[in-house]
Amino acid sequence: MFRSAIVRSLRASAPRAAVKPSASFQIRSSPIAAQFTPSLVSQSIRFYSAPAGLSKDEIEGRIVNLLKNFDKVSDASKITGVSHFSNDLGLDSLDTVEVVMAIEEEFSIEIPDKEADQIHSVEKAVEYIQAQPDAH
Amino acid sequence: MRRVVVTGLGAVTPLGVGVRQTWKRLLDGHCGIVNVVDRDERFRDIPSQIAAVVPRGKKEDGAWTASEWLSRGDERVMAKFAQYAMAAAEEALGDAGWKPTSFEHKEATGVCLGSGIGNFEEMYDTVVAYEQGGYKKVNPLFVPKLLINLGAGHISMRYGFMVCIDQPKRHPTPPRKSTLTSAQQGPNHAATTACTTGAHSIGDASRFIACGDADVMVAGGGESCIHPLAIGGFARARSLATDFNDNPEKASRPFDADRKGFVVGEGAAMLVLEELNHARARGAHIYAELKGYGCSADSHHMTAPKENGEGAFMAMKKALKQAQLTPGEIDYVNAHATSTIIGDAAENAAIKTLLLGPEGKQKPADINVSSTKGAVGHLLGGAGAVEAVFSVMAIQDNVMPPTINLDRLADGFDCNYAPNESQARKIDVALTNSFGFGGTNSSLCFARLK
Numbered sequence: 001m002f003r004s005a006i007v008r009s010l011r012a013s014a015p016r017a018a019v020k021p022s023a024s025f026q027i028r029s030s031p032i033a034a035q036f037t038p039s040l041v042s043q044s045i046r047f048y049s050a051p052a053g054l055s056k057d058e059i060e061g062r063i064v065n066l067l068k069n070f071d072k073v074s075d076a077s078k079i080t081g082v083s084h085f086s087n088d089l090g091l092d093s094l095d096t097v098e099v100v101m102a103i104e105e106e107f108s109i110e111i112p113d114k115e116a117d118q119i120h121s122v123e124k125a126v127e128y129i130q131a132q133p134d135a136h
Numbered sequence: 137m138r139r140v141v142v143t144g145l146g147a148v149t150p151l152g153v154g155v156r157q158t159w160k161r162l163l164d165g166h167c168g169i170v171n172v173v174d175r176d177e178r179f180r181d182i183p184s185q186i187a188a189v190v191p192r193g194k195k196e197d198g199a200w201t202a203s204e205w206l207s208r209g210d211e212r213v214m215a216k217f218a219q220y221a222m223a224a225a226e227e228a229l230g231d232a233g234w235k236p237t238s239f240e241h242k243e244a245t246g247v248c249l250g251s252g253i254g255n256f257e258e259m260y261d262t263v264v265a266y267e268q269g270g271y272k273k274v275n276p277l278f279v280p281k282l283l284i285n286l287g288a289g290h291i292s293m294r295y296g297f298m299v300c301i302d303q304p305k306r307h308p309t310p311p312r313k314s315t316l317t318s319a320q321q322g323p324n325h326a327a328t329t330a331c332t333t334g335a336h337s338i339g340d341a342s343r344f345i346a347c348g349d350a351d352v353m354v355a356g357g358g359e360s361c362i363h364p365l366a367i368g369g370f371a372r373a374r375s376l377a378t379d380f381n382d383n384p385e386k387a388s389r390p391f392d393a394d395r396k397g398f399v400v401g402e403g404a405a406m407l408v409l410e411e412l413n414h415a416r417a418r419g420a421h422i423y424a425e426l427k428g429y430g431c432s433a434d435s436h437h438m439t440a441p442k443e444n445g446e447g448a449f450m451a452m453k454k455a456l457k458q459a460q461l462t463p464g465e466i467d468y469v470n471a472h473a474t475s476t477i478i479g480d481a482a483e484n485a486a487i488k489t490l491l492l493g494p495e496g497k498q499k500p501a502d503i504n505v506s507s508t509k510g511a512v513g514h515l516l517g518g519a520g521a522v523e524a525v526f527s528v529m530a531i532q533d534n535v536m537p538p539t540i541n542l543d544r545l546a547d548g549f550d551c552n553y554a555p556n557e558s559q560a561r562k563i564d565v566a567l568t569n570s571f572g573f574g575g576t577n578s579s580l581c582f583a584r585l586k
Binding site: 071072074093094097098101104110 | 208209212213272275276277280
C-alpha cells in the first residue's frame, strides 16, 4: 500500500514538474477562449506541502467550490456533501469526466479511469480523496 | 419533384449579427476585415495578419456576445462555428415562424449544417495539452467538439427540448420518449467540402425536401478558424492577400486588377427551406424559390481551379438546367470570386461563356455579377450559405450588392460588377457560386416565386 502510494506520487509529480502551471486546463487558456469565463477553475489557493492529512470538511468544501464554478450546474444551492452528479446536479457522463479531471487538478493526484468511473457523487469523491495519502 | 422555397434567413457575419444588420452594412459598402495581431501575437510571424471577424459586442448593437445567443453551458460544449450557426438558425427559424410542436411536424423537419475546417482551435489546444501532459489532459469533450456534424446535432437537440424545457439539456440517462419530444427529427446531415460546404448543405437539404424526406430543412454553413496556424496554412499555400496588413479594408478586392489573394473570414448563415405547399398552407412569407442546384468537379488540381473555368461553367449550367431557365433570364450572379488572380479570372470567363449568346445576354455589360467577399472576406465553409442569403435578399429587395474595392478592371473583366456601390435592378433570378479546394463546385439558382 505504502509502496503503491509512493509509485503513484512519483507518477503524479513527474509529468507535473515538466508542465508549466498554465498547462492545467490548457484547453481554455488560448487567447480566443480566454474571452469566456473558464468553466472549471479552482478558486482555492493550492499549497504544495507535504501530505498533511486533509480533513473531510476541507475536502468536501473544495469539491463543492469546484462544482459551483462549473457552469453546467445551474442551481448552486443543490450542491451539498451528498449531491449525486447526475441525479441531483443534472450532469451527464461527459460532464462527470470533466469534474473528476478538475478534482485531480485540485488535489494534485491522478485517478485511473476505472476508479474515476466509480466517482459519481460528492460523497464518493470525498471518500476517494481521503484514501489518497498524496492528495493535498 | 416537389418545389422548395426559402421562408427564413439568419446570419452572423463580419458585418454584424443578424441578416438585417449585415445586409444594410453590405449595401452601404462597409467592410468587416480587420488586423488581428491584437488577438494573438503569433500572427506577427505570418505574412497575412488580417481576417474578417464577427464584431464582438452587444446584441443590440448587432454584435456578438455568445451568452446572448446560447443556452447556459452551450459555449463550453460547442465549436465556435456551431455557436454562430446556432444563432443564425435561431434567427432563421424565428423569421420563418417555424416552431413545430406536433410529432408529425417535428419528424418532418431536419438540419443540414456543414463547416469546412471545423473546430481547429480545439484540435490545436488538445494536441498541445496532450504533448505536455499526455492522456490525462485530454478533455472528454474533445471528440464531440471536434466532429463537424455535431453542429447539426446541437441545433436538433436545442429545438428538440423546446417542448420540455424542464428537462436537463443532455439527459444523464437515455431519454426513453425522445422520439416524441424532439423538434427536428428529420434528416440530420453535415457536408464538408471546403469552400463549397455552404452551397452543398443548402443544395443537399433542398433535395431532402424535393424527394420527400423532409418538409422543412434548416440549412447552411459556418466557419471559425481565425487561428495563427490555420491562417499560416493558407498563407503557405499562397492563397492569401499579404500586402494589406496596415490597410485591411482594401485587402479583399474581387475582380480588381490589383487583387492579391483572399482574406479568411468567420461566421455562419442558415436558411429555412420548405416545401412550397407546406409554406403556403401555413401562410409563411416566401422569399424565393430554390429552383436549381448544380454540382461539378474540376478533376484538375488540389487548390487551383481550371483556368478556363470549365468546372464553374458546368456547375452553373447544371443549376440552370434543373431550374429550366435560359441564360438570358439570369438577372444577377453572386460570384464566388475570392479575390485571387486565377480564381476570379476563371469564374469571370465561365460566367461570360454561359451567359453570352443567342439564348443569353447580348453583351458583357448586360451581365450583372458581384462578389460580396470584398466586404465579408472568405467565410470558407460558411461562404456559400452567407452568399445564398445575399442572393435571396437581392431578389427580395431588387438590389445588387456592391463589389467593394473594385477600382481598376483588367482585360477581360467587362461585365457589370456594381463597383463600390449597390445598384437597384429588377432581380427575379439569381445564381450563386461556390468553389472549393479539391476542385468541388456548386451553383444554386434562386428565383422569385411565380
